[in-house]
Every structure is written in C-alpha cells, then in structure tokens.
Amino acid sequence: MIRNSCVRLLAFAALLLLAAPLAAAPQEQPAPAQTMRYDIRFMDLNAAEVLAWDQCEQKERCRIGTMAVPNDPSRRGYLEVTADTATQERIARALAKQDGVPFTQSFQVLLLSATTKAGNSVAEIPANVQKALADLKGFLPFKSYQLLDAVWMRATQDRPAEGHVAAGRGGSGYRVRLRFRNLGGPQDRSLFVDAFSLADEPVTPKPSAADKKDGEAVAPRASRPLIDTSFNLKEGETIVVGTSKMDGADEALVVLLTAVPSS
Numbered sequence: 001m002i003r004n005s006c007v008r009l010l011a012f013a014a015l016l017l018l019a020a021p022l023a024a025a026p027q028e029q030p031a032p033a034q035t036m037r038y039d040i041r042f043m044d045l046n047a048a049e050v051l052a053w054d055q056c057e058q059k060e061r062c063r064i065g066t067m068a069v070p071n072d073p074s075r076r077g078y079l080e081v082t083a084d085t086a087t088q089e090r091i092a093r094a095l096a097k098q099d100g101v102p103f104t105q106s107f108q109v110l111l112l113s114a115t116t117k118a119g120n121s122v123a124e125i126p127a128n129v130q131k132a133l134a135d136l137k138g139f140l141p142f143k144s145y146q147l148l149d150a151v152w153m154r155a156t157q158d159r160p161a162e163g164h165v166a167a168g169r170g171g172s173g174y175r176v177r178l179r180f181r182n183l184g185g186p187q188d189r190s191l192f193v194d195a196f197s198l199a200d201e202p203v204t205p206k207p208s209a210a211d212k213k214d215g216e217a218v219a220p221r222a223s224r225p226l227i228d229t230s231f232n233l234k235e236g237e238t239i240v241v242g243t244s245k246m247d248g249a250d251e252a253l254v255v256l257l258t259a260v261p262s263s
Helices: 002-024 045-054 085-098 127-135 209-214
Strands: 033-040 063-068 077-084 104-115 144-156 161-165 173-182 190-201 224-234 238-245 252-260
Touching (some): 033 045, 127 238, 190 252, 224 252
Antiparallel strands (some): 063 077, 161 173
C-alpha cells in the first residue's frame, strides 16, 4: 500500500516537472510601434497610402494617414505611419522605388468627323478606335466617321501638356490640353485625366481690298472651348472623350484619346 502511494507520488511529481517549462514559457511580445513621417514628392497621396497599406502584414497594428501640402513645390504632402520597425522599412523601400522621377505617359488624340448619313469609313479608322465607337454605338447617333487628323502627346504627371491639330475647315485647327495623374502601379496603370480641353483655333481672315485701302486690320475670331471634361482610363485603352457640333454643317467632331502602352 505504501509502495503504491510512493509510485503515484513520483508519477505526479514527474508530470509537474514536465508541465512547469510549458507554463513558464514567456509569450512572444509584439514589436514596439513607432511613428514616422515620409515626404511624398510625386505620387498621388491616395496611391501612396494604398502602397503603404500593402506593406502592413498585420493591418490592425498599422495606422496610416496623409496630409496634403498644396503650396509646397518640393512635395505633394506627407504620409504618416505608425507601425513596427520591419513594416516601416518595407514602406520606406517601396516609396523609394515608386516616388521617384515623375511618371510620363504618351497619348494619342484622334479627331473624327461624324455624320448621321450612312457611309463606309471603316477602312481608314484604326481598330482600337472602331472598338471604342462600337462600345458607345447606342449613345452616339452617327452612322459614318472620317478620320481628320491625330496628334501624339507626351505628358508628365500633374503637368499640363498641349498639342495642336490642323484639321479644321478653312485652314483652322484645334488646341488640345490635358493633365493626368497615375493612380495605379507598374503592372496596372490606371490614369485619371483631371483636365482635358479642346478649343478651336480660327485662322486670321485675310483682309479684303477695301480693308487694305482703308488701312484697317481684320481682327481674328476668338478661340472657343469645345470640350472640357475629366475621366479615368487605363494604359492601352481608347475612349471617346466627347463630341462637338460643327458650325454650318450637318456634322460633329468626335474626339478620342488613347493612353499608348509603354511597351
């Protein structure tokens, strides 16, 4: 009886010895968080915030905010991050890679003459333009199109770019202005054109014989805005920006924009 009691006591003691290290093992403490502020020079602030969130493996332990600085030419604003050291290092590396030289993008602006009369104009219209027009077939009342002219533009993010198209009647042309921001990453370029405008550029009329005799100069007609809008598009996409009625003709001007792929 005494021997059995001793055996049970020894077994119980052995279990306590085995359990003691498990109970005494310290729990892993989370790495301490620190708050850091990053200058954002060229990136869109929303894109910088998304980039920082992507580096946070434990979202519940990250706090990220942005602050714009509209009157500072050296930066767009700040990104303030509260996270552990490892996350801060990942964010710093990602920003150093993305927030570098301002992003540039090539665009092609095409001007078409459109009419409600039936016609065969498919042969001279590029395939990407045909697709963009087909996507809006239910909204555009036109039946035939003629390519007037096109202009290639190289634009830098957040900086206005300007191009000229000599496609108007009587030698007049059009002035194109645009400004864009890059909202996507290298693998998925999503662009926001926050300012796109098209205005006609009338030619100065030649003075008549009577004007020359009287010595009077003929004043040129002022330029008129035809389209003023903003929109989103992806790299490689062609969209119909807008239409404008042509003066003195049963036709309309259709403007399309292509974000030319970089490769």
